[in-house]
Amino acid sequence: MRRFDGKVAIITGAARGIGFSIAEAFASAGATTVIIDISEKSVQEAVRKLQSFEYKVIGFNADVTDGNRIDEIFKEITARYGHIDILINNAGITRDSLLMKMKEEDWDIVLNVNLKGTFICTQKISRILLKQKKGVIINITSIIGLMGNVGQANYAASKGGIIALTKSSAKEFGSRNIRVNAIAPGFIETEMTKVLPEEIVIKYLDAIPLKRMGRTKSISDLCLFLASEEADYITGQTIQVDGGLLM
Numbered sequence: 001m002r003r004f005d006g007k008v009a010i011i012t013g014a015a016r017g018i019g020f021s022i023a024e025a026f027a028s029a030g031a032t033t034v035i036i037d038i039s040e041k042s043v044q045e046a047v048r049k050l051q052s053f054e055y056k057v058i059g060f061n062a063d064v065t066d067g068n069r070i071d072e073i074f075k076e077i078t079a080r081y082g083h084i085d086i087l088i089n090n091a092g093i094t095r096d097s098l099l100m101k102m103k104e105e106d107w108d109i110v111l112n113v114n115l116k117g118t119f120i121c122t123q124k125i126s127r128i129l130l131k132q133k134k135g136v137i138i139n140i141t142s143i144i145g146l147m148g149n150v151g152q153a154n155y156a157a158s159k160g161g162i163i164a165l166t167k168s169s170a171k172e173f174g175s176r177n178i179r180v181n182a183i184a185p186g187f188i189e190t191e192m193t194k195v196l197p198e199e200i201v202i203k204y205l206d207a208i209p210l211k212r213m214g215r216t217k218s219i220s221d222l223c224l225f226l227a228s229e230e231a232d233y234i235t236g237q238t239i240q241v242d243g244g245l246l247m
């Protein structure tokens with residue numbers, strides 16, 4: 001018997017990076033795992049990769065800001081499996097520039113995907129979880145949402161918003177046995193951080209007490225814990241996984 005046998009876990013933005021690592025973790029722990037991501041081709045590739053290990057994985061392409069599509073997908077999953085146990089709101093983007101020069105469209109798209117996308121998926125799933133009287137939601141925020149960052153006013157605001165949304169939804173859903181927590185990664189090796197200039201990377205590494213970038217597995221391991229029975233009295237929290245960068 002594996003730890004998540006019989007459970008259904010949905011992860012957004014799971015075709016690559018942190019989301020893919022989370023999908024892999026739940027699938028290898030026995031969960032029926034649902035990958036949602038914006039590009040159909042990347043979803044298919046990710047599903048194929050995980051199915052090659054004989055994991056129970058399916059995928060849907062969707063934009064997390066498209067409420068109707070998300071609703072349709074969640075309903076289809078419920079019809080197919082009878083329940084949904086875990087939602088990980090992971091899809092996120094950056095459009096960095098100094099606040100003085102930031103285009104409104106870059107503000108809007110980052111707030112839309114990161115914060116509104118998390119709100120939409122949370123609202124749509126809540127109808128199902130509230131009826132079930134159980135469920136777990138984990139929101140992937142960032143330490144930038146706690147500390148701010150030069151050139152990331154939009155991203156920081158969206159991630160700070162996710163922390164507040166996490167607390168509000170934990171308060172609203174707690175009495176129905178639904179836990180909502182957030183994970184705030186620091187500087188993790190993915191496509192998102194690959195694009196950073198070398199001098200920025202060196203500066204970060206110098207400031208991180210553990211002196212290295214984080215691995216996606218550190219985030220997925222925490223997701224498994226927060227979704228498990230061992231975490232059944234933890235809700236409304238934002239847990240940092242950042243090598244000690246922010247303390």
Ligand SMILES: NC(=O)c1ccc[n+]([C@@H]2O[C@H](COP(=O)([O-])OP(=O)(O)OC[C@H]3O[C@@H](n4cnc5c(N)ncnc54)[C@H](OP(=O)(O)O)[C@@H]3O)[C@@H](O)[C@H]2O)c1
Binds near residue numbers: 016038062063140
């Ligand atoms: N990497 C880090 O150091 C770090 C640190 C703190 C927090 N985080 C957070 O962790 C999460 C994952 O980051 P990552 O580094 O793994 O990013 P990533 O490698 O860029 O992966 C993000 C995935 O989300 C997808 N996506 C983008 N917009 C979407 C939308 N509207 N609807 C559905 N899917 C969408 C992307 O698809 P396309 O590529 O096709 O657009 C991509 O597959 C994000 O929320 C990020 O803010 C990351």
